[in-house]
Amino acid sequence: MITLEHVNKVYDDGFKALQDIELQFREGDLNVLIGPSGCGKTTTMKLINRLIRPTSGKISVAGKDISAIDPVTLRRSIGYVIQSIGLFPHMTIAANVAVVPKLLKWDAKKTERRVDELLELVGLDPDTYRNRYPSELSGGQQQRIGVIRALAAEPDIILMDEPFSALDPISREQLQDELVRLQQELRKTIVFVTHDMDEAIKIADHIVLMKDGRVVQQGSPEAILRRPANEFVSSFVGKKRLLGQDFSDIPTVDDVMTTQPVTAQPTKGLAEAVKIMQNKRVDSLLVVDQWKKLRGTVTVYSVLEHYRDETKTLAELARPFPHVLPSGTPLSEALRIMTEHQAPYVAVADREGRFLGMVTRGSVVKHLADVYPTEGA
Structure with a gap:
């Protein structure tokens, strides 16, 4: 000592x-x-x-x-x-x-x-x-x-x-x-x-x-x-x-989430879904209805698996979204869920269940870059 x-x-x-x-x-x-x-x-x-x-x-x-x-x-x-x-x-x-x-x-x-x-x-x-x-x-x-x-x-x-x-x-x-x-x-x-x-x-x-x-x-x-x-x-x-x-200094999911993820309505057909994914360069879609309620998520793999069936819509293929957090949830809770479940993202919804945005690994990194800007930036 x-x-x-x-x-x-x-x-x-x-x-x-x-x-x-x-x-x-x-x-x-x-x-x-x-x-x-x-x-x-x-x-x-x-x-x-x-x-x-x-x-x-x-x-x-x-x-x-x-x-x-x-x-x-x-x-x-x-x-x-x-x-x-x-x-x-x-x-x-x-x-x-x-x-x-x-x-x-x-x-x-x-x-x-x-x-x-x-x-x-x-x-x-x-x-x-x-x-x-x-x-x-x-x-x-x-x-x-x-x-x-x-x-x-x-x-x-x-x-x-x-x-x-x-x-x-x-x-x-x-x-x-x-x-x-x-x-x-x-x-x-x-x-x-x-x-x-x-x-x-x-x-x-x-x-x-x-x-x-x-x-x-x-x-x-x-x-x-x-x-x-x-x-x-x-x-x-x-x-x-x-x-x-x-408490107001603690980041919440609202501070970090992206509000413009790629979404599609549940009535969309599979050919339309493929076209959206190609244009947006993503491999999954969030299915959100006209009342902004999150109906689930659809991957490109499930779409291609049923692609020949022209009667199928995204509503039929959508799987329930595994992790939805209410607005105002501390970011630490979102990070805990993403870490424990190896989830690439979590959804955020208001009290009525309306979809607000997504916390993704990318949105977390962007938030950190905004909070801790590099010297000279």
């Missing part, structure tokens, strides 16, 4: 970078420090390996006051990953990863085994990458090397200062996934600094949100999303991400 007790940092010009910081980072958790520029998140992280000294207060690691530990010894026991990666360009990948083990005087065989083990851990074939140089790797591959270099000496604690922020969106997403996977396997105590709330929500066990050198709120991503402490937290997290501030 890492503990900060009444920690303050005041610079010579009087600037208060940190004010009475009280934090506990549990062993094995991925802890994210987040907040606007200048809030003190990087300063807080650098206190842990004594790159910065506090003006007052106490910092402990595993119950030991770090002010009593030699800073070089302390830093060699803590992994550190930075935004600019910091690989030595004149050294091979193997030599870069082995820097700290060599400082700790590991024997050559043990070091080689550890390097190969770590390369395999992040999906880089040792025979292919061991003797390459950083300039021969992509940005994402270099950052993977930065991460495993921090793991090389098997530290219990890893500090990560915006390690993925300089990467392109695809590489960043891949590295976030990789970090989550590694953490599930290794269970290190990680302190991760970022300014990206989406990144924090995705990777964190515990989030610490800071402003003006103070901790504004801390807790699990779920707790912060559901119960933001104040307007600053709500604004920083983003209104669209917040869950359950009041």
Whole structure:
């Protein structure tokens, strides 16, 4: 466990970078420090390996006051990953990863085994990458090397200062996934600094949100999303991400459904049905009568099976629609039904049973895209 007790940092010009910081980072958790520029998140992280000294207060690691530990010894026991990666360009990948083990005087065989083990851990074939140089790797591959270099000496604690922020969106997403996977396997105590709330929500066990050198709120991503402490937290997290501030914020099937699915009247013949499906490029039709009542669904397979019978209508082939939800039903219920029954869609009807629309996988994805637009969109 890492503990900060009444920690303050005041610079010579009087600037208060940190004010009475009280934090506990549990062993094995991925802890994210987040907040606007200048809030003190990087300063807080650098206190842990004594790159910065506090003006007052106490910092402990595993119950030991770090002010009593030699800073070089302390830093060699803590992994550190930075935004600019910091690989030595004149050294091979193997030599870069082995820097700290060599400082700790590991024997050559043990070091080689550890390097190969770590390369395999992040999906880089040792025979292919061991003797390459950083300039021969992509940005994402270099950052993977930065991460495993921090793991090389098997530290219990890893500090990560915006390690993925300089990467392109695809590489960043891949590295976030990789970090989550590694953490599930290794269970290190990680302190991760970022300014990206989406990144924090995705990777964190515990989030610490800071402003003006103070901790504004801390807790699990779920707790912060559901119960933001104040307007600053709500604004920083983003209104669209917040869950359950009041019932009206919870999406319903009405918010997500498509109101223009392909329908046909029950009196339609089978040739007409085939033509509609061809024109609309669908493999099924919703059968809706003149009073907007949902009579069922018909697939192209059932239509073709009875196609030779010119007397057949869709009313005779329609099968009852398996899942119809009333207007106002929370989206979560629709998703539960779709998941449990492997249903591609559910119908929505009003109190009188009139058909209103369909919640489909596509309409859910579209809703998410509207709620969480991509940056720059």
